[in-house]
Amino acid sequence: MISSSTTDKGFLNDSKLCEHSAQLSNANWINDLQQKAAEKYLQQNLPTRKTEHWKYNDVSFFKANDYLSAEQLAVDESLIEKLTLEVNFSQLIVLVNGRLAENASKINNDSVIITPFESADAAQKEYIGSQLSDSSQNKNLFLDLNNAIYSDGLLIDIPANDTVDAPIYILQLSTETESSAISGSQILVRCGKNSNSQVIEHFASLTKKPLNDSHDSSQQFSQFHFALQQTVIDIEANALCTHTRLNLEKPSARQVSRVLNRLERDSKLESFYFSRGSSLNKTDIDVWHEGTNSHSELTGIYLPSNKDTIDYHTCIEHRVPHCTSREVFRGIIADESKATFNGKIHIFKDAQKSDAQLSNKNLLLTNQAEINTKPELEIYADDVVCAHGATIAKIDEKAIYYLQTRGINELNARKMLSIGFINELLVNIKNEALMSAVARQLEFSLSDLNS
Amino acid sequence: MLTIKNLQADVEEKNILKGLSLDVKPGEIHAIMGPNGSGKSTLGYVLSGREGYQVSGGSAELNGENILELEADERAKKGLFLAFQYPVEIPGVSNMEFLKASVDATREYQGKEALDTVSFMKLAREKCKAVNLDPSFLKRGVNEGFSGGEKKRNEIMQMMLLEPSLCILDETDSGLDIDALQVVADGVNACRDENRSFIIVTHYQRLLDYIVPDKVHVLSDGKIIKSGDKSLALELEEKGYSWIEKE
Numbered sequence A: 001m002i003s004s005s006t007t008d009k010g011f012l013n014d015s016k017l018c019e020h021s022a023q024l025s026n027a028n029w030i031n032d033l034q035q036k037a038a039e040k041y042l043q044q045n046l047p048t049r050k051t052e053h054w055k056y057n058d059v060s061f062f063k064a065n066d067y068l069s070a071e072q073l074a075v076d077e078s079l080i081e082k083l084t085l086e087v088n089f090s091q092l093i094v095l096v097n098g099r100l101a102e103n104a105s106k107i108n109n110d111s112v113i114i115t116p117f118e119s120a121d122a123a124q125k126e127y128i129g130s131q132l133s134d135s136s137q138n139k140n141l142f143l144d145l146n147n148a149i150y151s152d153g154l155l156i157d158i159p160a161n162d163t164v165d166a167p168i169y170i171l172q173l174s175t176e177t178e179s180s181a182i183s184g185s186q187i188l189v190r191c192g193k194n195s196n197s198q199v200i201e202h203f204a205s206l207t208k209k210p211l212n213d214s215h216d217s218s219q220q221f222s223q224f225h226f227a228l229q230q231t232v233i234d235i236e237a238n239a240l241c242t243h244t245r246l247n248l249e250k251p252s253a254r255q256v257s258r259v260l261n262r263l264e265r266d267s268k269l270e271s272f273y274f275s276r277g278s279s280l281n282k283t284d285i286d287v288w289h290e291g292t293n294s295h296s297e298l299t300g301i302y303l304p305s306n307k308d309t310i311d312y313h314t315c316i317e318h319r320v321p322h323c324t325s326r327e328v329f330r331g332i333i334a335d336e337s338k339a340t341f342n343g344k345i346h347i348f349k350d351a352q353k354s355d356a357q358l359s360n361k362n363l364l365l366t367n368q369a370e371i372n373t374k375p376e377l378e379i380y381a382d383d384v385v386c387a388h389g390a391t392i393a394k395i396d397e398k399a400i401y402y403l404q405t406r407g408i409n410e411l412n413a414r415k416m417l418s419i420g421f422i423n424e425l426l427v428n429i430k431n432e433a434l435m436s437a438v439a440r441q442l443e444f445s446l447s448d449l450n451s
Numbered sequence B: 001m002l003t004i005k006n007l008q009a010d011v012e013e014k015n016i017l018k019g020l021s022l023d024v025k026p027g028e029i030h031a032i033m034g035p036n037g038s039g040k041s042t043l044g045y046v047l048s049g050r051e052g053y054q055v056s057g058g059s060a061e062l063n064g065e066n067i068l069e070l071e072a073d074e075r076a077k078k079g080l081f082l083a084f085q086y087p088v089e090i091p092g093v094s095n096m097e098f099l100k101a102s103v104d105a106t107r108e109y110q111g112k113e114a115l116d117t118v119s120f121m122k123l124a125r126e127k128c129k130a131v132n133l134d135p136s137f138l139k140r141g142v143n144e145g146f147s148g149g150e151k152k153r154n155e156i157m158q159m160m161l162l163e164p165s166l167c168i169l170d171e172t173d174s175g176l177d178i179d180a181l182q183v184v185a186d187g188v189n190a191c192r193d194e195n196r197s198f199i200i201v202t203h204y205q206r207l208l209d210y211i212v213p214d215k216v217h218v219l220s221d222g223k224i225i226k227s228g229d230k231s232l233a234l235e236l237e238e239k240g241y242s243w244i245e246k247e
């Protein structure tokens, strides 16, 4: 168990933290923002297993000797090609341990403009400042820590009225490290009025050994950077953003992250989450309906196995009237893995005619697999439609037998039933190449299931 | 074809089959009748390899090979087919995907050439037609939301696709109207040949008007207590089972 005294927050005691943020960026205005986040971080205690938001995650690895890696690593371009899942993109951003890898990225600023925070102009600075200040509303001190330590913040500007045909692909890699290292990442996506864009976020681990696509826990990796990450997607009036977020790290990877989605009037968010879990994989998803008649769709699939964990805390806030939200998450929990799904719907007092639906279904493959699913409803308006459901099921052994009597062996039968459990969610990925990439991941994750 | 000798089986430590013997020769049709709870479904489960159905004695050989040690899917691939009394619904897995996986696995095991997707679809649609199921059923989840009769016809369609050598039909006629009964009977009759045998479990003589059995057996309390020809079925219809049980 970790002590909760402030001096135990690793390198992040007052003097060191400030030192680090100063060393990372040279722009004063960023330093000021980071300083504020650092102060907020330092006021909080590290979570223990008793802290509600962290009940099912172990962060005791986070110790006094953690350090911040500021190193900028070059990555092999051929490797990147292998990693990008055969999906065409309009621009590629590669971040390694939170640092922009310029050689591997393909940034052309062709209509969509990608600006490192350091090069922001006055208007952009103001925008970044206000987004980060708004986003500091969170219940997760690691996000404050992220806001204090990230180095290569990026602003992605999708111009108003623009339709971006191919996705913006953001690949974030964590490398192996001998000692405990931590990295931060901050991405702001501004979808201009009437724009239509696709954003893919893909997280992976980079081993020192040659890359193979295995998620085999018998292979011993030393640890990876502890990756902290935040993405803010701000969708302006009447814009559509299609967002896909894939967590395909190695089992020993650790990530704590957050996606904040802000929806203005008549805008639409279609997002898809996929994760196979790892030793710590926690994503907070916030959706703020800030403009009337906005619509959000969240789909998620999680497939932890071995001893991996996965944690989604989602919170849909209907702040204004006449918005709709649809959320469907399904998980297949194998071996001794553990999943947490917390789905909150918060309907504000004046948000009349809100229509919110949330469903979470879980399939446990073994008796050791664990799911903690918790619905939370906070409804302060009276004229709303709100549906909320969570289920936990086991594989239907009768169905396995039935398939077997038709010549399908047990392993394949289990695989068929598992895929059948989540298959129908895949159609929510509109990009075909991406859909088949995810389908391959699915096949792959389910192929080494133990019966 | 199928030789069962003194078969004994337990479910949840309760002895259900109590020394059952049966000899089915290639091309024969045997009907098994008997009161509820006598062990008819249990016999199908034991032969097909359902988990939890423990064999405690006796033997069962399919084409000279002991099948009782094999996994359920291996028995199926060796030509044993069970049409379920209550076919299982599998949402999320499409009927087409299921049938393809099933036919692929079976053909591969039997050393037959794999069917490409196009020929398979063609075949599947043909068989749908043969059992009077709309081909749109291929796109639906396996048995998902099918009516009782549709489920039974789906079973017969699977039988036609898999071309098994021994078919066990567990009350396939129960709950069917006369038209559906005709479809099932036509399906069975179309599949009949000198190398394919059938065990037809039924309560009703009426199915046997359409499918004429070579032998009729009465199963009671886990044993076959009387065997005869098709006239036995008529007699049972008239007099019930109790007169035999008393004999």
Ligand SMILES: Nc1ncnc2c1ncn2[C@@H]1O[C@H](COP(=O)(O)OP(=O)(O)O)[C@@H](O)[C@H]1O
Pocket: B011, B012, B014, B016, B034, B035, B036, B037, B038, B039, B040, B041, B042, B043
């Ligand atoms: N899973 C089970 N657990 C306990 N008893 C069972 C189970 N399945 C069947 N039985 C018992 O086995 C006997 C035979 O059942 P069954 O084979 O279904 O009969 P039939 O098909 O002839 O109506 C019945 O007494 C039934 O209660």
Ligand SMILES: [Mg+2]
Pocket: B040, B041, B042, B085, B170, B171
């Ligand atoms: Mg029965």
